[in-house]
Amino acid sequence: xxxxQETVLLQGHIIDSLILAKVLDAILMLGGAFDLLxxxxxxQRDQPSRARILIRAPSGQQLAxxxxxxxxxxxxxxxxxxxxxxxxxxxxxxxxxxxATTHLxxxxxxxxxxxxxEGIEMDVAIRVGDSAATAQAVPMGQVRQGDRVVVGRxxxxxxxxxxxxxxDIFSFMQAQVSSERPNRHIIADIAGRMTALRxxxxxxxxxxxxDSLVLLVGGPAIVHAGGRDAxxxxxxxxxxxxxxxxxxxxxxxMEAHLYGTSLGYGLSAGRAVPHGHEHHLRTINRIRAIGSxxxxxxxxxxxxxxxxASVRHDVRMVLAGSIRDDxxxxxxxxxxxxxxxxxxxxxxxxxxxxxxxxxxxxxxxGNLLPATVPTVCVDVNQAVPTKLADRxxxxxxxxxxxxxxxxxxxxxxxxxxx
Amino acid sequence: xxxxxxxLVCPPDYFSIDYEINPWMRLSNRVQxxxxxxQWQGLMKVLADKVGAxxxxxxPAPGLPDMVFTANAGSxxxxxxxxxxxxxxxxxxxxPFFEQWFRAHGYDVVTLEEGLYFEGxxxxxxxxxxxxxxxxxRSDIRSYASLSELFGREIIxxxxxxxxxxxxxxxxxxxxxxxxxxxxxxxDLYARRVIEDRIGQDLCVAVPESEALRFACNAxxxxxxxxxxxxxxxxxxxxxxxxxxxxPVPLDEFMKAGGSAKCLTxxxxxxxxxx
Numbered sequence: 001x002x003x004x005q006e007t008v009l010l011q012g013h014i015i016d017s018l019i020l021a022k023v024l025d026a027i028l029m030l031g032g033a034f035d036l037l038x039x040x041x042x043x044q045r046d047q048p049s050r051a052r053i054l055i056r057a058p059s060g061q062q063l064a065x066x067x068x069x070x071x072x073x074x075x076x077x078x079x080x081x082x083x084x085x086x087x088x089x090x091x092x093x094x095x096x097x098x099x100a101t102t103h104l105x106x107x108x109x110x111x112x113x114x115x116x117x118e119g120i121e122m123d124v125a126i127r128v129g130d131s132a133a134t135a136q137a138v139p140m141g142q143v144r145q146g147d148r149v150v151v152g153r154x155x156x157x158x159x160x161x162x163x164x165x166x167x168d169i170f171s172f173m174q175a176q177v178s179s180e181r182p183n184r185h186i187i188a189d190i191a192g193r194m195t196a197l198r199x200x201x202x203x204x205x206x207x208x209x210x211d212s213l214v215l216l217v218g219g220p221a222i223v224h225a226g227g228r229d230a231x232x233x234x235x236x237x238x239x240x241x242x243x244x245x246x247x248x249x250x251x252x253x254m255e256a257h258l259y260g261t262s263l264g265y266g267l268s269a270g271r272a273v274p275h276g277h278e279h280h281l282r283t284i285n286r287i288r289a290i291g292s293x294x295x296x297x298x299x300x301x302x303x304x305x306x307x308x309a310s311v312r313h314d315v316r317m318v319l320a321g322s323i324r325d326d327x328x329x330x331x332x333x334x335x336x337x338x339x340x341x342x343x344x345x346x347x348x349x350x351x352x353x354x355x356x357x358x359x360x361x362x363x364x365x366g367n368l369l370p371a372t373v374p375t376v377c378v379d380v381n382q383a384v385p386t387k388l389a390d391r392x393x394x395x396x397x398x399x400x401x402x403x404x405x406x407x408x409x410x411x412x413x414x415x416x417x418x
Numbered sequence: 419x420x421x422x423x424x425x426l427v428c429p430p431d432y433f434s435i436d437y438e439i440n441p442w443m444r445l446s447n448r449v450q451x452x453x454x455x456x457q458w459q460g461l462m463k464v465l466a467d468k469v470g471a472x473x474x475x476x477x478p479a480p481g482l483p484d485m486v487f488t489a490n491a492g493s494x495x496x497x498x499x500x501x502x503x504x505x506x507x508x509x510x511x512x513x514p515f516f517e518q519w520f521r522a523h524g525y526d527v528v529t530l531e532e533g534l535y536f537e538g539x540x541x542x543x544x545x546x547x548x549x550x551x552x553x554x555x556r557s558d559i560r561s562y563a564s565l566s567e568l569f570g571r572e573i574i575x576x577x578x579x580x581x582x583x584x585x586x587x588x589x590x591x592x593x594x595x596x597x598x599x600x601x602x603x604x605x606d607l608y609a610r611r612v613i614e615d616r617i618g619q620d621l622c623v624a625v626p627e628s629e630a631l632r633f634a635c636n637a638x639x640x641x642x643x644x645x646x647x648x649x650x651x652x653x654x655x656x657x658x659x660x661x662x663x664x665x666p667v668p669l670d671e672f673m674k675a676g677g678s679a680k681c682l683t684x685x686x687x688x689x690x691x692x693x
Contacts, residue, residue: 012563016616017574018608019559045548046572048563074559074575 004057005159006067007037008075011050015041020051023070032057032066052078083108083155085128085148092141097151098125101137102158103371108135109155120370121344126150139344141337168192170374170395183399187406190376190397191413193352194239200351201241213241213349217365218306219358219403220248221380223262227356227404228253228305229418230411235309239414240354242346243310243317244361247284247325247332250293253306255283284327292330293317318342322360344368352376357403359384371395378406423471423640426519426684430458430486431478435674439506440584442676454671458486461645461667461679468665469640474686476519482512487677488684489587491516492538495569495688499525502538505556528568536561539684540585542573545592548616549573552586574616576609582631587680589630593639597621597660599653601630623660625653633669636678647678 014020027034037052053075057063067077086095103122107114110133117126117135127138128148135150143149150156169189200212222231234240252262260267264276287296296302297311310317319332320339333339343365353369355362355377362377366388369375374395377385385398399406411418434449465471478485490509492501499520504510520527530536541557542565543550549571553559555578566573576586580603583589589604590613598617602610602624614622625634634653637646644657648666657664669678 012559013566013572013574016572016612017576018612019575022577022606022608046566046570048566072554072559073577074563076560 004060004063005054005157006063007052007054007078008067008070009050009052009078010073010075012048012074013042014051014074015049016045019073020049023053023073023075026069026073027053027055027066030057030066030069031062080109081155082110082112083126083128083150084152086151088143088145088147088149090145092143093145094125094140094143095149095151099150099153099156100124101126103367103369105159105370105372107157107159108150109157110135114157119344119348121368123367126156139340142341169397183401183406184409186376186397186399187409188413190352190354191410193374194410194414197351198237198239201238211349212351214239215242215244215347215350215353215365216240217244217353217355217358217361218249219245219356219361220252220262221357222249222306222403222407223252223256224265225357225402225404226267227407228256228267230404230407230416231306232304232309233411233416233418234407234414235306235313235315237414237416238313241315242350243306243315244343244346244365245317245319245358246361247319247321247328249358250307250319250329250332251280251284251327254287254293254296254302255280257302257305257308258283258286281326284329287329288327294331316346318346320361320364340364340368354378355384355388356406362388366396378403423469424474424685424687425465425471425638426474426476426488426491426686427462427682428476428478428485428488430454430672432480432483433458433486433672433675434483436483437508439508440676441582442673444674447674449671449674457667457669457671458682461669461682464645464665464667465638465683469638469643469645471640474523476515479512479515482515484509484675484677485512485515486672487540487675487681488516489677489681490538490540490585491684492520493536493542493565493569494520494525494539494684494686495571497524497526498528498569500528500530500536500538500565500568502540503530503534503536503561505535505537530561530564534558534561534564536565537585540587540681543586543590543592544571544688545596545598545617547572550586550590550613551575552578552590554578555581555584574612576613577606578604579606580604584676585681587636588633588676589635591635591637591639591680593623593644593657593662594641597623597662599623599625599635599637599644599657601625601627601635603627604630623656625650625656629653633673633678636680638679638683645679647673 033056035054037054039051041049057066101124106117106120115133115135117137119137121137124137124139126135128135169186197212197214204211256262256267259279261276261279264272264279266273290296293307294311297308302308321328321332321334353373353375376397377388378399379385380402382400389396389398433454435443435445490502492499501517535558537556541552551562551573553575559575562573562575583604589601591599629650629652632649633647634650637644643663643665645665647669654664672678
């Protein structure tokens with residue numbers, strides 16, 4: 001990211017003289033945008049006023065042009081200093097005044113240069129390179145003694161999100177969640193994004209770069225409620241490339257394949273079948289005996305459903321365990337710190353995240369995602385999308401609806417005939 | 419600024435065109451020293467005898483041809499003086515002489531921070547309730563924030579957009595009674611709007627371009643008398659219509675360097691209490 005914003009100061013009799021108006025007009029005329037960060041207006045005529053203006057420009061050149069144009073009118077770039085860094089006192093311990101990140105794009109100033117913080121996510125720290133001008137987001141638990149960690153706020157800046165170029169739901173939703181809003185056009189917009197991303201994914205795949213990825217984070221309600229076929233189709237049609245879930249999603253998906261039930265309920269008959277409650281345990285046991293979900297698919301034991309489609313289409317799967325899990329299935333990561341790291345690892349390249357009917361995994365994923373990734377949270381319980389939308393990203397859309405209805409409608413929008 | 423009648427002046431002993439730092443100056447357009455002296459003396463006579471002003475003469479210095487333009491010595495309010503910091507190195511050599519004069523005459527001399535250009539009463543002109551500071555050509559807009567604090571006055575920066583009108587006093591002349599003589603196209607649209615809003619449209623007297631180019635605005639006003647370069651008939655008529663008494667003086671030798679009546683004087687008795 002080039003340096004396309006700068007804060008300038010303007011002071012003196014800038015209001016009645018229209019100097020402030022002139023500077024702001026100049027910024028707009030040269031294609032920039034501004035935020036008035038702070039304006040102090042003199043209470044009497046002989047008292048000066050003062051304005052701090054954040055200028056944003058589409059390119060570094062335009063920013064330079066703007067600064068050059070407004071400098072003769074008295075606007076001067078606010079004096080900036082490098083960020084401060086202190087060594088971590090011990091493994092897993094940050095310096096006491098560490099800078100805590102947001103999920104917005106962030107830069108730190110090192111050696112007079114603003115550089116991007118890589119892998120930004122909320123509620124972590126920033127580690128800077130010893131010699132090279134690099135900066136990475138680092139979770140508390142991953143910091144090593146002596147790592148140089150940014151402290152204080154000086155020399156750190158958070159860049160506001162730019163509105164996406166696409167004129168769709170993500171560009172104007174302002175993170176609202178409502179159960180009283182028609183969902184249809186929202187789903188159509190999501191489908192539009194997914195179509196574009198699939199194109200990008202297929203192109204990038206031939207070039208060997210995993211990019212334009214769609215992440216689905218799902219809970220077992222997808223299977224219980226009848227969204228399994230739609231999701232399977234989405235995976236097979238290469239609309240989904242990364243899958244996060246827990247033990248249950250995988251277990252009930254394969255239970256459905258082996259027994260036609262989900263947590264003991266007959267999926268087609270819609271009622272409990274005798275000894276059905278054992279089905280998921282028997283499923284898990286069987287996969288444990290085989291050794292892995294991948295082997296179960298390869299050996300022809302599991303031939304249909306979400307897991308089978310994911311294995312066949314190289315979907316990157318992270319299954320994170322929880323305290324109430326049965327089994328768990330092989331491949332489920334039971335150490336939550338390791339699970340978090342595995343999820344973090346799978347995020348680069350994700351350009352759209354669908355969080356469907358999974359409170360725990362949805363919130364965990366929301367915490368790891370930078371605000372730049374458009375996010376859709378679908379849940380029958382309004383509290384979940386609201387919690388996600390509260391992250392303050394206008395690219396987070398909440399839908400209060402049943403998981404199966406959402407997946408079916410989305411798949412139909414994308415061409416599913418089910 | 420009304421009732422000012424004490425002026426700092428500097429005889430044109432060394433006045434000539436030695437360099438070109440504004441569009442009026444041409445090295446080939448030589449000054450006729452005797453003529454310049456006579457014109458300068460004519461101006462002094464009008465100021466002293468007709469207008470009744472007191473003239474403080476400072477000693478000219480060899481090699482500093484523009485020292486005759488004392489309007490650029492600095493800005494004065496009460497006993498406080500802020501000497502100029504010239505943009506062009508050619509004139510920067512005048513600074514110590516002006517500063518020395520202020521000190522020798524008992525002024526509290528306050529200097530602006532290094533790197534800020536400010537060309538004195540050439541660019542900073544005022545009415546009792548509002549001062550205007552010309553910027554973009556010579557003075558730096560940022561100097562007005564400091565000056566406003568130093569003098570405790572509101573200073574409205576106005577952008578000068580025509581290189582021929584390189585100082586505010588070449589296109590803007592406050593007259594007694596709140597009237598303004600000015601040449602609007604010398605300013606950008608923001609400044610024109612602010613000037614008209616603040617002064618009031620009926621008190622703004624515009625001069626025609628042909629006379630603006632004869633420096634009709636580079637005038638000295640004391641009471642109802644307005645001393646201006648000759649050859650500005652239309653301006654004189656407009657002034658007379660508003661009850662002023664125009665006093666034309668031949669000053670074309672000084673126009674060769676881009677200055678006229680106002681540039682040749684620095685008003686010294688702006689009282690801190692005024693306005």
